Amino acid sequence: LRAEDKVTVHFVNRDGEKITVQGNTGDSLLDVVIDKNLDFDGFGACEGTLACSTCHLIFEKDVYKQLGPITDEEMDMLDLAYGLTDTSRLGCQICLSKSLDGMTVKVPESVSDVRQSVDVGTTTS
Amino acid sequence: MTIMSLLTNALHAYGRKKALERESIHLLLRAAGFHELPKLSASQSLEVPAAGERVLPEMFTPPQDAAEKQTRVKPLREMPGPSTISNLIEFFYRDGFSRIHEIQLKHTHQYGKIFKSRFGPQLVVSVADKDMVAQVLRAEGRAPQRANMESWKEYRDMRGRATGLISAEGEDWLKMRSALRQRIMRPRDVAVFSDDVNGVVADLIKRIHALRSQDGAGQTVMNVNDLYFKYAMEGVACILYETRLGCLQEEIPKQSLEYIAALHLMFSMFKTTMYAGAIPKWLRPIIPKPWNEFCRSWDGLFKFSQIHVDKKLSEIKSQLAAGKEIKGGLLTQLLVGKEMTLEEIYANMTEMLLAGVDTTSFTLSWSTYLLAKHPHVQQAVYEEVVNNLGHDQVPVAEDITRLPLIRGLVKETLRLFPVLPGNGRVTQQDLVVGGYHIPKGTQLALCHYSTSLDAECFPSSTEFHPARWVRKDSSDHVDNFGSIPFGYGIRSCIGKRIAELEMHLALAQLLQKFRIEESPYTKTVTAKTHGLLTPAAPINVRFVDRQ
Numbered sequence: 001l002r003a004e005d006k007v008t009v010h011f012v013n014r015d016g017e018k019i020t021v022q023g024n025t026g027d028s029l030l031d032v033v034i035d036k037n038l039d040f041d042g043f044g045a046c047e048g049t050l051a052c053s054t055c056h057l058i059f060e061k062d063v064y065k066q067l068g069p070i071t072d073e074e075m076d077m078l079d080l081a082y083g084l085t086d087t088s089r090l091g092c093q094i095c096l097s098k099s100l101d102g103m104t105v106k107v108p109e110s111v112s113d114v115r116q117s118v119d120v121g122t123t124t125s
Numbered sequence: 126m127t128i129m130s131l132l133t134n135a136l137h138a139y140g141r142k143k144a145l146e147r148e149s150i151h152l153l154l155r156a157a158g159f160h161e162l163p164k165l166s167a168s169q170s171l172e173v174p175a176a177g178e179r180v181l182p183e184m185f186t187p188p189q190d191a192a193e194k195q196t197r198v199k200p201l202r203e204m205p206g207p208s209t210i211s212n213l214i215e216f217f218y219r220d221g222f223s224r225i226h227e228i229q230l231k232h233t234h235q236y237g238k239i240f241k242s243r244f245g246p247q248l249v250v251s252v253a254d255k256d257m258v259a260q261v262l263r264a265e266g267r268a269p270q271r272a273n274m275e276s277w278k279e280y281r282d283m284r285g286r287a288t289g290l291i292s293a294e295g296e297d298w299l300k301m302r303s304a305l306r307q308r309i310m311r312p313r314d315v316a317v318f319s320d321d322v323n324g325v326v327a328d329l330i331k332r333i334h335a336l337r338s339q340d341g342a343g344q345t346v347m348n349v350n351d352l353y354f355k356y357a358m359e360g361v362a363c364i365l366y367e368t369r370l371g372c373l374q375e376e377i378p379k380q381s382l383e384y385i386a387a388l389h390l391m392f393s394m395f396k397t398t399m400y401a402g403a404i405p406k407w408l409r410p411i412i413p414k415p416w417n418e419f420c421r422s423w424d425g426l427f428k429f430s431q432i433h434v435d436k437k438l439s440e441i442k443s444q445l446a447a448g449k450e451i452k453g454g455l456l457t458q459l460l461v462g463k464e465m466t467l468e469e470i471y472a473n474m475t476e477m478l479l480a481g482v483d484t485t486s487f488t489l490s491w492s493t494y495l496l497a498k499h500p501h502v503q504q505a506v507y508e509e510v511v512n513n514l515g516h517d518q519v520p521v522a523e524d525i526t527r528l529p530l531i532r533g534l535v536k537e538t539l540r541l542f543p544v545l546p547g548n549g550r551v552t553q554q555d556l557v558v559g560g561y562h563i564p565k566g567t568q569l570a571l572c573h574y575s576t577s578l579d580a581e582c583f584p585s586s587t588e589f590h591p592a593r594w595v596r597k598d599s600s601d602h603v604d605n606f607g608s609i610p611f612g613y614g615i616r617s618c619i620g621k622r623i624a625e626l627e628m629h630l631a632l633a634q635l636l637q638k639f640r641i642e643e644s645p646y647t648k649t650v651t652a653k654t655h656g657l658l659t660p661a662a663p664i665n666v667r668f669v670d671r672q
């Protein structure tokens with residue numbers, strides 16, 4: 001692949017760390033997370049088949065507006081996403097294009113983070 | 126966020142809900158006619174607790190000291206619920222198995238949104254709150270478990286059969302799930318079946334013409350579920366087996382008739398196996414019938430799918446021998462691919478067909494019933510369809526995007542009549558739910574029927590209102606864990622998109638062609654549980670030509 005087919009994406013993980021990777025145009029953000037072995041616990045559980053919302057990502061406002069149209073099925077799954085925001089989409093539905101080069105996407109806090117804290121709560125009380 | 130504040134928040138939210146609960150009960154009580162709701166009385170909610178156990182309904186317990194509430198995670202022992210004895214009487218003596226959905230509401234009202242009950246040796250923790258259901262499903266690991274599938278496994282071991290998606294567990298399940306979801310879960314992968322399904326819809330419409338003419342000018346079709354059963358079977362088979370079965374013909378082929386008999390047997394003995402589930406294995410020589418019937422109906426189901434799989438396999442072999450390129454749908458791909466063994470393909474075809482027929486047909490029956498009972502709603506959905514497609518354009522999957530009321534109709538039908546009124550999960554780790562410590566390995570019952578009809582989740586919850594599902598725009602989101610009729614997450618219904626396609630295309634075309642009306646034969650029909658939530662009596666309605 002030529003360099004111009006590469007798109008740079010900055011992920012901000014659940015600890016607030018920035019991870020910068022390059023993906024191929026046409027790949028979905030879920031593909032990128034898998035290809036690059038990014039370790040976001042529980043991310044993309046249903047392998048992009050629109051049965052869960054674990055690949056939920058939060059976009060910057062102006063980037064969000066540029067993202068392709070959203071299907072009914074994606075909207076239904078977003079209804080069930082944890083920590084939904086106004087600029088949330090499912091990573092499996094967003095394909096990389098040159099115009100998205102350099103965008104920053106945030107991985108929202110997951111339920112398992114909350115779960116961990118509650119577990120800790122049980123043992124310390 | 127600190128641990129403390131998280132717990133406090135959760136508990137506060139829970140407290141607020143409790144306060145609202147009394148009100149929603151009244152709403153439910155006032156709801157008239159349309160839905161037969163359990164008759165609740167004040168005295169019932171104060172059932173005498175069994176000796177030694179504190180089972181005072183939660184709503185009657187005085188508020189605890191706030192500080193204690195924040196820190197203490199209560200043990201399962203303290204969870205309220207019906208006593209073992211009253212549960213036994215409810216289920217075995219008062220035939221609770223056919224009223225599981227109503228008992229769900231009744232117990233939720235009596236004991237709160239999380240309660241425990243015992244079925245013989247089995248402890249079940251019921252969860253009837255949308256946030257708690259969400260919490261449980263979001264906490265799932267990589268291979269969630271629904272329930273103990275021992276009897277299904279035992280049959281399969283005995284006959285040397287494999288397990289399919291419903292009965293498999295762990296890595297076995299995950300392997301098959303991965304293969305299948307890549308083919309039938311994505312909406313776009315299923316949209317390509319539009320033409321096949323429309324072929325079946327055309328037969329359905331022909332069949333309606335034939336059946337209603339039996340009533341002369343009355344135009345009533347008796348027991349629409351019988352018709353939709355055949356439609357659903359034909360529809361799912363045309364996708365799964367890439368073949369037509371002829372269920373909607375005047376004369377149904379013998380093989381298909383035999384299969385329908387096996388399916389009916391499986392269905393009719395559901396209750397027997399429920400009772401049997403509480404009977405230990407060593408009692409089988411004394412009470413052999415349930416187990417024997419169970420095996421006999423599985424034999425019938427496996428036999429049928431094996432016939433169709435083997436037929437496809439020999440077609441493929443002869444094409445290969447002739448040096449032809451192999452092209453085809455789901456079954457062909459599975460047979461050519463290497464992800465599953467032949468036995469696994471048999472098992473999955475069997476289990477998918479079993480799961481895909483009654484579910485879809487009951488939903489279509491309820492939709493039809495609700496449309497007949499609510500002519501104004503029907504008019505609105507009809508107008509949306511003809512404004513977009515006229516009376517003659519045959520819709521395909523892509524057109525459904527422009528028909529939000531058709532999607533709303535199916536969602537609203539499944540909210541009022543969730544085919545699976547409850548679902549199960551066995552916890553795979555310790556959890557804290559609703560303030561209680563739930564140990565790993567606990568059987569949970571997710572009470573979808575209760576949350577679906579909860580006025581906190583859905584205002585005017587007993588009213589039929591498909592428009593409630595129509596979004597103002599793409600930013601209009603609602604937390605819908607109250608109604609997840611196909612489940613949520615990696616173990617949710619694998620046939621969801623197939624079922625939606627079958628239902629959307631059929632309903633849109635039925636509305637293009639017919640006005641669905643009440644007739645003198647139309648009775649008020651309530652729901653009963655028979656494994657699935659089914660119409661308790663036949664639904665008879667008129668199909669009147671639109672043009």
Ligand code: HEM
Nearest residue numbers: 290477480481484485545610611612616617618619620624
């Ligand atoms: C209105 C129609 C249907 C409804 C409401 C429905 C509902 C459900 C529900 C609630 C579950 C359990 C999900 C969970 O545990 O989270 C399920 C599982 C399942 N359904 Fe459906 N279903 C429908 C149609 C179909 C069809 C058409 C098929 C056939 C392709 C099908 C095949 C299955 C299978 C194989 C499972 C087990 C999945 C697994 O354990 O991995 N269903 N369904």
